[in-house]
Amino acid sequence: MSASDFGTIIQIGDILVSEDVVQEYFACDYAACRGVCCIEGDAGAPLLESELPGLEREYPKYSPEMLEAGREAVSLNGFFEIDPEGELVTPLVCGSSACAFAHFATDGSCLCAIEKCGCRKPESCSLYPVRVKRFKEGGMALNLHKWDICRAAFEKGRREGIRAYQFLRGPLTDVFGQEFYDALSAAAEHVLKSEPTDS
Numbered sequence: 001m002s003a004s005d006f007g008t009i010i011q012i013g014d015i016l017v018s019e020d021v022v023q024e025y026f027a028c029d030y031a032a033c034r035g036v037c038c039i040e041g042d043a044g045a046p047l048l049e050s051e052l053p054g055l056e057r058e059y060p061k062y063s064p065e066m067l068e069a070g071r072e073a074v075s076l077n078g079f080f081e082i083d084p085e086g087e088l089v090t091p092l093v094c095g096s097s098a099c100a101f102a103h104f105a106t107d108g109s110c111l112c113a114i115e116k117c118g119c120r121k122p123e124s125c126s127l128y129p130v131r132v133k134r135f136k137e138g139g140m141a142l143n144l145h146k147w148d149i150c151r152a153a154f155e156k157g158r159r160e161g162i163r164a165y166q167f168l169r170g171p172l173t174d175v176f177g178q179e180f181y182d183a184l185s186a187a188a189e190h191v192l193k194s195e196p197t198d199s
Contacts, residue, residue, distance in 0.1 A: 010187045012180055014139035021130055021144050022188035025157030026164035032152035035110030037128065039098040040149055043083035044090030046124040046131070052088075055079045058119040065103040065113035069093045073100040090122065126171040129153075129164060163188065 008019040047055075056079055063071055070093055077091045077100075091100040101121075103113035115121040124131070129150060133141040144164055146154075157167065165172065165188055173181045 008191055010184065010191070012183045012187070015176065015180065016139070016141040017184060017187075018141070018143045019191060020146075020164070021142055022163055022165045022184070022191055024144055024146075024154065024164050025160075025162060026129060026144075026150075026153050027157040027160055027162040027167050028150075029152040029156040030109075032156075033149060034108065035102075036149050037147070038102045038110045038112065039096075041097055044081060044092050044099055045122050045128075047080050047088040047090060047122055049088060051122055052079055054120060055114070055122075058114070058117075062101070062113045062117040062119050065116050066101060067093065067098075067104060069096070070098075070100040070102060070113070123171075123175055127168060127175060130168060130172070163192075 010017040010019065010022070059074070059079075063074075066074075073091045073093050076094065079091065080088045081091050083089045092098060093100055093102075098110075099112075101113050103111045103116050105111065112121045112125060115125075129145045129147070130142050131145045133143065135141070157163070165184055169181060172184070
């Protein structure tokens with residue numbers, strides 16, 4: 001296999017960024033999806049071990065916004081579960097694929113109970129659709145997760161001319177710093193110059 005089989009990889013310090021992060025269009029279309037990413041999937045959202053103390057500390061603030069079934073899941077399983085790959089993830093409502101930390105509005109739409117109460121939701125949720133892979137030897141890779149339920153978001157991004165990295169400017173800056181985001185923006189300009197224009 002040649003390097004081209006994997007596409008262009010942008011390296012900023014010890015962070016590898018897939019070209020999809022800067023090439024793909026993306027902008028959440030909540031009116032279309034109604035927060036379905038919080039209630040679909042094979043496992044909960046990825047968690048960092050460092051996030052667990054905050055989830056537990058802030059629980060009294062956001063737990064009233066959760067479903068009773070979500071609070072029961074936390075009581076039974078704690079603030080995390082282990083997915084099939086052995087990674088930490090948010091707990092799920094028992095017998096469901098819904099995140100235990102989900103808040104449901106009266107119209108059936110879903111929000112994050114943690115964020116709704118002004119607390120910091122998991123990094124993986126704020127960065128979505130970017131997924132972070134951390135290597136044991138150090139460094140990390142940022143890849144774009146393409147999920148069918150987010151089709152409307154990819155379509156909205158294309159309509160409005162918003163790339164995934166642009167949509168995620170705030171979260172990317174919060175997690176990796178302004179210097180990283182500035183370098184990513186500069187790299188994106190270089191990569192996108194060679195992108196064929198739509199006819």
